[in-house]
Amino acid sequence: MARLVKVCEVVPFDEVAAKRVGALLGASATSDVVDAMVVLTAIRTRFTVVTSDPGDISEIAAFVHDGVPLITVGHRVPRAGPSGPALGSGRLHRGGVEVGIPHA
Template sequence: MTVLRPRGLILDAGALLQAEDKPNGEVWTYCLQEVEAGRRPLLPAAVLAQVWRGGSRQAGLARVVKVTEVLDFGEDDAKRVGAMLGVSGTCDVVDATVVHASMRTRYAVVTSDPGDISAIGNALNYRVPLITV
C-alpha cells in the first residue's frame, strides 16, 4: 500500500462504512498514518450522524471515530453549505459538508464515491483532493 503524504484527511460516509466492513483496511491504515504524522483525521459531524447506528457491529467504525477530530456544524457552516447546494444544484447536505471542510482546510477527502464529492467541488470551481477507497 502506498504511504500517503497529504496535508490532512477528511473522512466521508463511504470511508466510515469501509472502516466498519474492514476494520483493518485502508481507512484504518490512513487514519494511523495521520496519527503518526501528528494529525487527527477530520470527521464532519453530519457524516458521523449519517453512518452511526451504535452497537457491536460498528466496532471498527467506533475505533476510527476515536482517532478523529469531529467537526461541529454551526449556523455559519449551515448557511455556507446551503449556499453551496444552491450553486451546485445538488441536495446532499452531508456531501456538501465534506466539500466545505475540504475547502476550508485543503485536506484530501477519503471517499468511496468520488463522483458526488467532485460534482459539488467542480460547481464551486474547487478541485477536491480525493483518495478513493
C-alpha cells in the same frame, strides 16, 4: 469506533456551516447536505476526501474555486483476462493509477 474518534477532528454543523452548505448546494444544483459539508470541511482543513462514491462529491467540488483533492476507493477495477471486473478490495485509485494498499 472509539479509537477512530480519538484521532479525528469532530466538526460541528452549526448555523454558519449550514448557510455555507446551502449556498454550495444551490450553486451546484445538488442536494446532498453531507457531501457538501464534507467538501467544505476538506477545503477548510486542506485535507483530501477519500470516498467510495465520488459522483456527488465531484459535482459539488467542481463549484469550488480550488477544487478538492479526491481519492476513490473500492470501485470496480477492470482486470485483464476473462475474469472480468472485480471489486477493488485493497486497491486505491488516484488519477487513473491503481496503487496497492497494504492490509493491516
